Structure formats: C-alpha cells, structure tokens
Amino acid sequence: MYTEDHIRALLDQVASADVSVDAAVSRLRALPFEQVGQAMLDHHRHLRDGLGEVVYCEGKSCAQVTDIVSRLAAVGSRVLGTRASVEQYEAAKQSTSDLQYDADARALWLDREPRDEAQKYDGVVLVAAGTSDVPVAQEAALTLQLMGHAPQCIYDVGVAGLHRLLHHVDALQRANVIVAVAGMEGALPSVVGGLVSAPVIAVPTSVGYGTSMNGLAALLGMLNTCAAGIAVVNIDNGFGAGYMAGMINRKVCEGDSGKTHA
Numbered sequence: 001m002y003t004e005d006h007i008r009a010l011l012d013q014v015a016s017a018d019v020s021v022d023a024a025v026s027r028l029r030a031l032p033f034e035q036v037g038q039a040m041l042d043h044h045r046h047l048r049d050g051l052g053e054v055v056y057c058e059g060k061s062c063a064q065v066t067d068i069v070s071r072l073a074a075v076g077s078r079v080l081g082t083r084a085s086v087e088q089y090e091a092a093k094q095s096t097s098d099l100q101y102d103a104d105a106r107a108l109w110l111d112r113e114p115r116d117e118a119q120k121y122d123g124v125v126l127v128a129a130g131t132s133d134v135p136v137a138q139e140a141a142l143t144l145q146l147m148g149h150a151p152q153c154i155y156d157v158g159v160a161g162l163h164r165l166l167h168h169v170d171a172l173q174r175a176n177v178i179v180a181v182a183g184m185e186g187a188l189p190s191v192v193g194g195l196v197s198a199p200v201i202a203v204p205t206s207v208g209y210g211t212s213m214n215g216l217a218a219l220l221g222m223l224n225t226c227a228a229g230i231a232v233v234n235i236d237n238g239f240g241a242g243y244m245a246g247m248i249n250r251k252v253c254e255g256d257s258g259k260t261h262a
Helices: 004-015 021-028 045-049 062-075 086-093 129-144 159-166 171-175 188-193 210-222 238-257
Strands: 033-036 037-042 076-082 100-102 108-109 124-128 152-155 177-182 199-202 228-230
Touching: 033 177, 037 100, 062 076, 062 086, 062 108, 076 129, 086 100, 086 108, 108 129, 124 129, 124 171, 124 238, 129 152, 129 177, 129 199, 159 188, 177 188, 177 238, 188 199, 188 210, 188 228, 199 210, 199 238, 210 228
Parallel strands: 124 152, 124 177, 177 199, 199 228
Antiparallel strands: 033 037, 076 108, 100 108
C-alpha cells in the first residue's frame, strides 16, 4: 500500500471519483508512521529509499517480532527481518502464513510481488572468503534480492588459496560494485580492491581464533587497507553492505539504461 506506485494509483482513483476522499484518508491514515506496541513503524521509508523498514529481530521477543512483521505485511508487499531465530519466525508465521525463512542468512522475509529476471539489476558481485562467512554473505545477498538485484555469489575464495579468487577475475572486473566478506585477518577486500575499478564494500565477520577478537582484527585490517576504493561496514553487517551495494548498483544501472522499478 505504501509504495510510490500504490499511492499514485490511489490518487488517480480519487481524481476519477472511484475512491472517495474519506476512503483515501482512511487508507493513508497510518502514514508516515504507526505505533505498534513499543515499536514505531516507518511506513514512509520505502518512498524515501526504495526498501521498507527492516526489522532487526535479535533482542526482540517472539510477540514483538510477530506484531511488527504482521503489520508490515498487512500494508506492504515485502518484509525483511534480520538476525531472526527459528522461534521468532515460527511465531510470526502464525500471523503471516506466507512468511519465509532463510536459515543461512538467519533472516525472515516476504516478497508478494517478486520481480522476474528481466526486471532485476545485474552488476553486484558478492565474494566470501570461507564457508564460515556464508551466513553474513547470505544476509547481504537476500537484502540485495529484495531490493531488486541479482547478485552473483562467489564463495570460499579466501586468500589462503588465492588461485580460487583469480579464477573469477573476469566476473569481478565486470562488476559495478563488489561486496567482500571475510573473517580471520580480513585480507580478502584488499586483494579484490587491487584487481578492480569498481567500489568494494568490505564486511568483517566474527569468524576466527582467539586473537581475531570476534571480528575486530578483520575490521582493523580492512580499515587499514592499502587498496583504494574500499569502504568498510561493521562486523557481521551483511545487511548494511548489501543495502549500500544495492543503492550504488541501482544508480549505475538506471544511469546506463533508464530502467526503474519499485
């Protein structure tokens, strides 16, 4: 209901007298935000940045997640909840029967208006150093998919076996933007950054032995990279990296082709 296309359609119906002003006001009453229990839902966010409010589920009760997700699902076609447990998903699914769960990404999601392949933006390449980094990478991938992108995912190409990464140099060099996910010492983004002209979004993960300090070593390594064109998000923040990559790629693709979508 709260996408730009839906609001334009509602205004057209008011202009043609198919919908009364009072009925339109009733539909729009929840804009721009709505109180749901202790949460204040931002229904205008899709209009401002292209993706509705995302629910950070960790730390919330099953009841809170259920209430928030059910309301977002009632007024929108797409929902994303990050850091969601199976218990939170199962509770929320009781109220939103078509809700989905990605066990790798630890995320619950909903897409009632899936785009076909021709509508999706190409240009994002997502690389992960090891299989232990895949949950964070998958959070980025799911975020990108819900934003309308078709990321190319290349996993288990860390610097311990550099030939694995070099096998994909052509794909990396064709990318508009790259998300590089790594734990341990966090070297992968520096290597990727030295091979490409596209911006690289580095994601440190909390994977590693004791002195990795739950991702702090990877974070500091990425912040101190000698390669240019690298931006760094917080530890394990696959959502933030995917979101940033989606914003960059959409601008590039729309500038190249004029293709737009909600």
